[in-house]
Amino acid sequence: MLCVKGIHKSYGMGRARVKVLRGASLEVEKAEFLVIEGASGSGKSTLLHIAGALDAPDRGTVEFDGQDLFKLPSGVRNAHRNRQVGFVFQFYHLLPELNVLENMLIPQLVLHSGWSWLAARRQARHDAWQILERVGLTERAKHRPRELSGGEMQRVAIGRALVNRPRLLLADEPTGNLDAAVGKEILALLSELNGAGQTIVMVTHDTKVASRAHRRVVLGDGVVRKATHDGGQQPIDRPANREVAR
Amino acid sequence: MYKWFLAWRYLHTKLIAFFAIASVTLCVAMVLVVMSVMGGFLDTIRARSRGLHSEIVLEGWSLQGFPYYQEFGDYLQENLSDVVKVSTPAIYTYGIFRVPATTYTKPARVFGIRLDEYVQVNDFGDGLYYNRYYPGSTTLAPQSMPVAGFDESGAFKLPADLEAANARWRSRETDPEELSAYSAKPFEISPHPFVTPARPGDRVFALAEGKPDYVGPPRDGVIVGADLLHQRNINGDFERYLARGADIALTLMPLSQTGTTTGEPPVRVPMRYVDDSRTGIFEIDSLCVYVDFDMLQHKLAMDPQEMVDGGYTKPRANQLLIGLQDGVDLNESRNRIAAAWGSFCNSLGPGATKADERALGFVDVYSWEDLQRPFIAAVEKEKVLVTVLFALISMVAIVMLGCIFYMIVEKKTRDIGILKAVGASSRGVAGLFIAYAGSVGLVGAILGTLIGALFVWNVNDIQDFLASLNPQLRVWSPDVYSFDRIPEVVKRADAIWVASVAVVASMVGSLIPAILAGRVWPVKALRYE
Numbered sequence: 001m002l003c004v005k006g007i008h009k010s011y012g013m014g015r016a017r018v019k020v021l022r023g024a025s026l027e028v029e030k031a032e033f034l035v036i037e038g039a040s041g042s043g044k045s046t047l048l049h050i051a052g053a054l055d056a057p058d059r060g061t062v063e064f065d066g067q068d069l070f071k072l073p074s075g076v077r078n079a080h081r082n083r084q085v086g087f088v089f090q091f092y093h094l095l096p097e098l099n100v101l102e103n104m105l106i107p108q109l110v111l112h113s114g115w116s117w118l119a120a121r122r123q124a125r126h127d128a129w130q131i132l133e134r135v136g137l138t139e140r141a142k143h144r145p146r147e148l149s150g151g152e153m154q155r156v157a158i159g160r161a162l163v164n165r166p167r168l169l170l171a172d173e174p175t176g177n178l179d180a181a182v183g184k185e186i187l188a189l190l191s192e193l194n195g196a197g198q199t200i201v202m203v204t205h206d207t208k209v210a211s212r213a214h215r216r217v218v219l220g221d222g223v224v225r226k227a228t229h230d231g232g233q234q235p236i237d238r239p240a241n242r243e244v245a246r
Numbered sequence: 247m248y249k250w251f252l253a254w255r256y257l258h259t260k261l262i263a264f265f266a267i268a269s270v271t272l273c274v275a276m277v278l279v280v281m282s283v284m285g286g287f288l289d290t291i292r293a294r295s296r297g298l299h300s301e302i303v304l305e306g307w308s309l310q311g312f313p314y315y316q317e318f319g320d321y322l323q324e325n326l327s328d329v330v331k332v333s334t335p336a337i338y339t340y341g342i343f344r345v346p347a348t349t350y351t352k353p354a355r356v357f358g359i360r361l362d363e364y365v366q367v368n369d370f371g372d373g374l375y376y377n378r379y380y381p382g383s384t385t386l387a388p389q390s391m392p393v394a395g396f397d398e399s400g401a402f403k404l405p406a407d408l409e410a411a412n413a414r415w416r417s418r419e420t421d422p423e424e425l426s427a428y429s430a431k432p433f434e435i436s437p438h439p440f441v442t443p444a445r446p447g448d449r450v451f452a453l454a455e456g457k458p459d460y461v462g463p464p465r466d467g468v469i470v471g472a473d474l475l476h477q478r479n480i481n482g483d484f485e486r487y488l489a490r491g492a493d494i495a496l497t498l499m500p501l502s503q504t505g506t507t508t509g510e511p512p513v514r515v516p517m518r519y520v521d522d523s524r525t526g527i528f529e530i531d532s533l534c535v536y537v538d539f540d541m542l543q544h545k546l547a548m549d550p551q552e553m554v555d556g557g558y559t560k561p562r563a564n565q566l567l568i569g570l571q572d573g574v575d576l577n578e579s580r581n582r583i584a585a586a587w588g589s590f591c592n593s594l595g596p597g598a599t600k601a602d603e604r605a606l607g608f609v610d611v612y613s614w615e616d617l618q619r620p621f622i623a624a625v626e627k628e629k630v631l632v633t634v635l636f637a638l639i640s641m642v643a644i645v646m647l648g649c650i651f652y653m654i655v656e657k658k659t660r661d662i663g664i665l666k667a668v669g670a671s672s673r674g675v676a677g678l679f680i681a682y683a684g685s686v687g688l689v690g691a692i693l694g695t696l697i698g699a700l701f702v703w704n705v706n707d708i709q710d711f712l713a714s715l716n717p718q719l720r721v722w723s724p725d726v727y728s729f730d731r732i733p734e735v736v737k738r739a740d741a742i743w744v745a746s747v748a749v750v751a752s753m754v755g756s757l758i759p760a761i762l763a764g765r766v767w768p769v770k771a772l773r774y775e
Contacts (some may be wrong), residue, residue, distance in 0.1 A: 046769075049769050059501045075671060080669045081667065081668070082670075089772055093660060093667075094662055097252075097256060097259045097260075102654070109247045110248050114250070117247040
């Protein structure tokens with residue numbers, strides 16, 4: 001479904017320029033739960049953002065269903081991000097002026113123009129409510145983010161990511177800001193979603209969290225390596241190793 | 247859809263938006279007040295100008311006037327009856343106005359009019375003060391002084407004809423407040439028949455010792471400009487110190503047909519104050535007095551004068567005021583009357599003397615718009631200038647909006663990242679902030695229009711209130727602005743125009759921050775809490 005090939009990405013200018021990714025590659029199958037591990041600053045989030053077409057690589061390609069996302073016009077790429085990808089962030093990133101239900105409806109509001117929203121409004125609210133039930137927050141529908149706990153906010157963020165029924169859910173350290181118990185709840189929710197066929201790519205530096213995944217890869221030195229059972233790493237960016245990593 | 251949804255939500259949840267709205271509100275209110283007051287000023291000048299003289303004025307260039315005015319009036323009635331409804335001659339000169347009882351002296355512009363005709367060609371009749379309460383009682387013919395006295399039942403009464411005239415007014419008046427105000431204080435009584443009263447009043451009449459009557463020798467009536475004779479109190483109302491019928495002295499200087507003095511000493515004419523006139527234009531009301539046309543013509547030696555060959559000169563007037571039939575075009579009528587004047591002069595042939603011919607050559611035909619054009623044009627320019635100045639000041643608000651929106655964009659960087667993460671485009675995000683600014687502009691424009699309109703509608707009450715606290719706070723001086731009251735009309739078109747410009751200006755003001763918002767790099771915005 002998703003094929004990230006030879007991604008290079010660097011930040012800064014001149015001498016301060018830092019190469020974060022040095023040819024990272026990754027493939028994700030449909031309904032897979034893939035975890036990307038790595039130390040802080042290893043480029044996990046950057047890779048995730050590029051995979052979701054939220055950031056552009058310096059070099060390399062990101063193909064979604066065989067289509068190179070960065071060869072598409074920006075409008076199509078925006079639409080791809082709206083319909084095919086759902087993002088979940090470590091710090092939830094909810095809009096503070098909106099209540100829970102409205103936050104969940106934001107991707108739908110972006111999807112529809114004024115007139116089409118009038119037609120789609122009822123269905124959108126119905127869908128959002130169903131997802132709200134699924135994440136167990138119907139009683140909090142009218143609450144503002146500041147009135148929610150961290151776990152509840154993350155559930156809202158997951159609900160928002162799911163509201164347009166995306167094919168790919170990209171989660172960037174979704175438990176990183178939560179205590180262990182709540183983190184477990186969130187992971188259980190993600191596992192449940194994956195069990196229902198949702199493709200998930202999650203970034204984490206917590207090995208316990210990573211154990212939930214079907215497959216784990218490690219990002220180090222700007223390249224993706226396969227995580228081995230003894231805790232070691234094996235590069236998978238070379239063509240010879242790619243199949244091994246799958 | 248998210249643009250308008252979020253713009254509306256930001257509008258009533260972000261405190262900073264209220265500062266932006268307040269700045270737009272103040273600017274809209276300020277510009278609307280300026281446009282309304284200046285526009286009302288201009289409209290009042292137009293309306294007053296139209297009712298000031300007549301629709302068409304045939305005017306001689308010089309004070310000694312022109313002959314054949316009556317013949318031309320008759321000529322118009324015969325040949326242009328489809329255009330001309332009525333015409334009346336007028337004379338104007340300059341003199342010295344004096345109230346003998348007080349030795350109050352002022353220079354005055356003296357108009358000789360035929361009152362019954364004059365009120366048909368303009369709005370002069372509407373501004374006569376005593377004639378309102380005692381309709382038909384104001385004439386310029388020789389008359390004595392009406393004095394109030396005791397009737398058989400011992401009640402104060404005016405002479406019978408004035409009481410009857412007042413009864414006519416009361417039967418016609420529909421405003422109950424006016425009627426009750428009159429009934430509460432029918433008129434003021436001067437303690438002495440021939441001098442000023444001890445205190446000012448609304449309608450001042452002298453007091454007879456016995457029955458109501460007319461006293462004193464008959465004298466020609468004079469209508470005095472309200473600001474020439476009376477003082478205004480702090481509320482803008484006039485305080486009348488002089489009893490109706492009091493003595494007035496006018497000193498006039500006759501001119502010969504060639505415009506030189508006649509060699510006779512200036513003429514002192516004793517007159518009787520019969521009414522005061524209010525056109526609403528201070529320059530006129532503080533300068534003009536109106537007397538009978540024939541009397542003034544005679545005193546200025548503009549009536550037929552015997553010549554050495556035994557013949558008589560033609561009587562002269564300075565103006566022929568022409569009222570038009572309803573619905574005729576002003577400029578076309580002026581052109582036709584001007585053509586008729588040319589034909590009329592040519593038809594005089596050798597019957598006219600050389601002096602007459604010279605005087606006739608100095609006559610032009612004007613419409614009321616022609617006469618007032620310089621003044622109206624100046625006010626129009628003043629209106630544009632003041633509006634532009636205030637609009638420039640309002641640019642500060644646009645810059646301020648730009649600053650406020652820059653701050654909003656800075657604070658909303660994370661929201662922008664979220665929106666981009668869920669598929670919003672750069673243009674869409676920019677559109678969100680432009681819509682936000684448009685909403686700020688719209689709310690500010692509506693509030694500003696309401697506040698501005700309320701201010702304009704109550705501007706005179708506000709000024710009166712301020713003046714009651716401190717007379718120095720009376721900002722609208724009739725001496726300077728021609729009108730005694732500030733115009734209180736808000737035009738719908740002005741309000742819509744100002745509000746629309748405010749909305750557009752708000753959106754323009756937010757353009758740079760909105761573009762910057764569109765360029766926000768979402769990854770950076772979303773990386774940290």
